[in-house]
Amino acid sequence: TQHLLARARAHEGLGAYLALDEAVSLAQARAADARLAQGERAPLLGVPLAHKDVLVTKDFPTTAGSKMLQGYRSPFDATVVARLAAAGAVTLGKLNCDEFAMGSGNDNSAYGPARNPWDTTRVPGGSSGGSAVAVAARLVPAATGTDTGGSIRQPASFTGITGIKPTYGRCSRYGLIAYASSLDQAGPMARSARDCALLLSVMAGPDPDRDSTSLDRPAEDYTRGLDDPLPGATPQRPLEGLRIGLPREFFGAGCADDVLAPIRAALAECERLGAVLVDIALPRTELAIPAYYIIAPAEASSNLSRFDGVKFGHRAQDYTDLLDMYKKSRSEGFGPEVQRRILIGTYVLSHGYYDAYYLKAQQIRRLIAQDFQAAFQHCDVIAGPVAPTVAWAIGEKTADPVAAYLADIYTLPASLAGLPGMSVPVGFGRGGMPVGLQLIGNYFQEARLLGVAHHYQ
Numbered sequence: 001t002q003h004l005l006a007r008a009r010a011h012e013g014l015g016a017y018l019a020l021d022e023a024v025s026l027a028q029a030r031a032a033d034a035r036l037a038q039g040e041r042a043p044l045l046g047v048p049l050a051h052k053d054v055l056v057t058k059d060f061p062t063t064a065g066s067k068m069l070q071g072y073r074s075p076f077d078a079t080v081v082a083r084l085a086a087a088g089a090v091t092l093g094k095l096n097c098d099e100f101a102m103g104s105g106n107d108n109s110a111y112g113p114a115r116n117p118w119d120t121t122r123v124p125g126g127s128s129g130g131s132a133v134a135v136a137a138r139l140v141p142a143a144t145g146t147d148t149g150g151s152i153r154q155p156a157s158f159t160g161i162t163g164i165k166p167t168y169g170r171c172s173r174y175g176l177i178a179y180a181s182s183l184d185q186a187g188p189m190a191r192s193a194r195d196c197a198l199l200l201s202v203m204a205g206p207d208p209d210r211d212s213t214s215l216d217r218p219a220e221d222y223t224r225g226l227d228d229p230l231p232g233a234t235p236q237r238p239l240e241g242l243r244i245g246l247p248r249e250f251f252g253a254g255c256a257d258d259v260l261a262p263i264r265a266a267l268a269e270c271e272r273l274g275a276v277l278v279d280i281a282l283p284r285t286e287l288a289i290p291a292y293y294i295i296a297p298a299e300a301s302s303n304l305s306r307f308d309g310v311k312f313g314h315r316a317q318d319y320t321d322l323l324d325m326y327k328k329s330r331s332e333g334f335g336p337e338v339q340r341r342i343l344i345g346t347y348v349l350s351h352g353y354y355d356a357y358y359l360k361a362q363q364i365r366r367l368i369a370q371d372f373q374a375a376f377q378h379c380d381v382i383a384g385p386v387a388p389t390v391a392w393a394i395g396e397k398t399a400d401p402v403a404a405y406l407a408d409i410y411t412l413p414a415s416l417a418g419l420p421g422m423s424v425p426v427g428f429g430r431g432g433m434p435v436g437l438q439l440i441g442n443y444f445q446e447a448r449l450l451g452v453a454h455h456y457q
């Protein structure tokens with residue numbers, strides 16, 4: 001813990017952390033030492049971790065990357081935070097992210113960008129950018145992230161680390177500051193599939209009293225059997241018989257050649273390990289973008305209404321009456337991207353437009369989920385790129401938010417369907433920047449995704 005606190009200070013320029021508190025971290029580390037001395041063997045005893053700043057923590061401030069929550073301290077820990085702490089983890093601090101997890105580059109944070117350690121002029125991806133930077137720069141062995149439309153997978157891909165978004169509902173959302181509740185999901189970001197498995201085993205599982213959308217399935221030990229070949233396969237060809245589906249829509253002209261090259265090489269390696277590659281179709285892939293950018297802002301406009309300067313958050317200094325206070329507090333507290341999404345969300349939910357936008361988007365969402373089920377008739381996992389390019393320059397997409405939305409094309413479909421997805425580092429593209437392979441599984445197939453990634457790694 002001492003070593004990593006020193007590393008965090010030495011690399012402040014990366015913008016990974018929003019909060020550190022040496023005294024708190026060292027006290028937690030001493031408590032872990034004491035548990036160890038008493039002979040306790042918890043799975044993460046003494047392992048330092050850090051949390052994305054949209055997960056509330058009682059021992060550290062939580063801002064969600066927003067001025068709105070500057071100085072806020074939660075009276076409780078998010079369930080995933082509490083579970084990691086109970087398993088012995090030590091919290092090093094809170095990690096930078098796009099404001100309320102809205103973004104793809106961590107450049108929408110009110111506290112400044114996080115920087116990609118492979119090239120500090122480039123974004124680390126987002127919204128879990130600080131988590132990706134901290135793991136990639138070896139400031140911490142593993143971190144939590146959250147993924148609504150790609151925010152674990154895309155920054156993992158951009159920084160060359162491993163991250164998994166579980167099936168929607170696998171991890172409790174209690175204490176995850178809501179962006180789009182029907183999509184939000186927490187997950188681990190780490191150096192390897194094995195480390196992700198270790199964390200996810202602790203984080204996952206039902207939380208019926210606190211999150212009614214958490215799914216009623218017992219927690220699994222994702223590390224068990226990780227080294228075993230798939231049933232019927234041999235140690236030399238551990239993926240024997242695995243059918244990997246390649247959606248033709250993910251391999252078209254929209255994806256840069258420097259991204260496709262390492263992905264094709266990784267798929268060839270999977271073939272060498274025994275897998276069979278099959279062509280599949282996800283015909284509504286393009287529609288995932290308009291559907292997501294209606295549904296997510298719609299939910300956000302509702303979720304963010306609680307930040308009114310009364311119950312939570314920043315309150316303006318000078319105002320005339322209640323409405324003026326709301327208006328000024330929200331205008332000052334929310335950054336431009338958050339305001340844009342509140343406007344879009346309010347618009348698509350308004351009487352007269354609801355059927356044309358929101359209802360239509362929900363119908364498309366259902367069709368996208370059905371397309372995946374049709375595809376899984378022909379394959380066991382789906383593979384493709386995480387993002388159409390490598391990490392871009394900081395500021396490059398700021399003036400054109402739609403350009404950033406379009407770059408989410410390969411992560412949004414699995415999000416809308418609620419399917420588990422992960423990013424596995426497979427090589428490098430233009431400028432020597434990392435490229436991740438996305439693996440998508442059917443519901444509750446986290447163990448299979450982690451297994452495939454582990455055999456590849």
Ligand code: GLN
Pocket residue numbers: 101102103104126127146147148149150151152179296408
């Ligand atoms: N880039 C997407 C968005 O801005 C996804 C973000 C996320 O998964 N939190 O909404």
